[in-house]
Amino acid sequence: MTALDRMLDPLSDCLDAEVARRIVALRIAPEIQARIQELADRCNEGQLTEAERAEYDGYVEGAEIVSLIKLKARRFLRDQGSD
Numbered sequence: 001m002t003a004l005d006r007m008l009d010p011l012s013d014c015l016d017a018e019v020a021r022r023i024v025a026l027r028i029a030p031e032i033q034a035r036i037q038e039l040a041d042r043c044n045e046g047q048l049t050e051a052e053r054a055e056y057d058g059y060v061e062g063a064e065i066v067s068l069i070k071l072k073a074r075r076f077l078r079d080q081g082s083d
Helices: 003-014 017-024 030-044 050-080
Strands: none
Touching: 003 050, 017 050, 030 050
């Protein structure tokens, strides 16, 4: 379990089945997904500016946090028999 995962552990105390289902259903907006893909392509080509690198890193970190929150919501639903 990562430090971030441990920090988010109390989130489960804030969930009910409806909120957990809504969290699991969250999707990245298409325009944000397109921007992430654009930055990823530029990163793979070694063409990111410093500002773009910071933006891309922010998206990557944000995606990790959202993924962990969604995982906690899925576990909550599983443990409640509501999945």
